[in-house]
Amino acid sequence: MAYTDLSAPAMPPPPGETSNFTNPPNGNATGLGALLLMLIISTIFICIRMYANAFITKKFWVEDVLVLLGYLTFVLTVWTAFMFVQYPGFFVHTWNVTVGDEIAALYYVFLFGVFYSIALAFVKMSIPLEWCRIFVPPGTWSTSYFWWGAMAVVALQAMFLPVIVVLLNVQCLPHAAIWDIRLLPDATCIPLPTLQKLSASVHLVTDVAILVLPQKIIFDLQLSLRKKAGLAVVFGLGALGVVCSVFRLIDTIMLANEPDVFFYTGPVELWCTAEVTCGLFVACAPTLPRVIKDTPLLRRVFRASTRRGATSSDGPTAIRTTGGKRGGGTDTLGTKLDYTKMDEENEFHMINITKSDSTEVLREAAKPGITRTTDITVHHSASPDHNDPRPWSHV
Structure with a gap:
């Protein structure tokens, strides 16, 4: 098929439908709202982490650099998703898109895939690296199943990142045929949904690994059950990434089997963006106790809330x-x-x-026997070490 008329519909409308290029039905409000919310959440958490590194621990590790690079690339990812709102829009049917707008849309879809792959890989490499610093004492890595599992996740992400970026850039030869469909008759291409399913599968595996790895080591710690449960929740936030990966994979499979490609591209982009957001959230969550402990205003707010909760049900004693x-x-x-x-x-x-x-x-009303007993428990806690990366040391 020769695409010479840029004002023609990108696909023929189904029976009973007429192409609407001026103001087609869309879900742009939903898409924009979701993108802005995820960008704001990610920005807040990355600022909290950078504040902790700059003013509390006063140290930057390799994982801090990876998280920051992941966030900056994530901003570019969100920018390409914003451009998708303009060309052609979220949840817009392909027959309501002109060939000219299709070319522009495919260009931003291509950029989205590249930036997303880089951002998520950086974030997912940073998480296991930091957790090794938290959970694996120096000199014990060779006998730690956790260390080997974490390094396997890092290695998989490090090897898969250049592979997927290269494949995305050579999916069509010549390169411009990736988005300029007028070049397709003379081009050789790998179907984009094939690469998307490969990426979704790899990230789903690593999401599950990040969720499962820390749980056993947390419950082996010499801590109270309450603190163990709190840590399990913090380090179990990877479940959010698993959910996003599953839905992304489902929508990617639907995209591969549907001719109405632009209608199903929007949900895939939203789930991809949510997956990176969850990754940034998981990467930054361990710094929250440290920031609360060492920020006077946040510490007063946190203590006031916990004291209210502790005294609200107190008895007369x-x-x-x-x-x-x-x-x-x-x-x-x-x-x-x-x-x-x-x-x-x-x-x-x-x-x-x-x-x-x-x-x-x-005393006056007491009968013979024990009238009252008092149990006294003494707790001693040393002042926190700001350079200690373990989050439970700041709770």
Whole structure:
């Protein structure tokens, strides 16, 4: 088929349909909203991570550079998706697209695939590298199944990145035939959905590996069950990437089997963008406890919220303190309280055991036997090491 008329429809409309090139039905509002939301979320988390590296740990590791490169390439990915809104639009049927707009759209689809592949590979290499720094003590990597599994993910991503980028660039020869369909009669091409399914399959495998790898090592840590559960949730956020990979693979298969290519290209781009967003979220999540701990405003907000949650269901024997650095305040029983503020992070409360109305009543009404017992648990926590990469050390 010779594409000489740039104003003709990219595909013949089905029976009962008429091509609408002026204002075709579309889902641009949904597409733009989703893209902006994912860009904002990613930007917030990358800023949090860079803030932690620059002002708290004051160190940058290889994985920090990879995350930053992944984010910058992700911005380019989102830009090409924004251009897809203009040519031809999200959820626009192919018969409502002119041949001229089809050429422009295919060019941005090509750029989207290249930028997306680079961004996701950088992000997915950074995650296992950082987790090895967190979970694998120095000198023990040779006997750590976690280290070998993480390095397998890194190696797979590092090897697959140049392969997929090269394949995307040579999918048609001559190169311009990738987007200029007027050159297709004399070109040799690999179908784009084939490359998309290959990419989706590889990333789905690595997403599952990133989700599964840290779980056993977390529950082997000498921590309370609450902290273990919290860490499992933080490091289990890779499940979001698995969900995006699955839906992306489903929509890619549908795209390969549908002649209405532009209608099904939009969902694939949105799932790809969501996958990178989830990757950036997972990569930056371990820095959140550190930032909360070392940012006074966030620390006060976090402590206020946890204290409200802890005292909302307290009974009549709950102890609450008021006052300055030493002394001041009573509990709900009328017992005088005293405490010393050791530093900006820790307060050690000391209760003076004195008579109170409630204890006098108990003493007078008590029958022979044990009337009241008190269990005392002492916890000691050292001041946090800002250079310690383990997130549970900052909780």
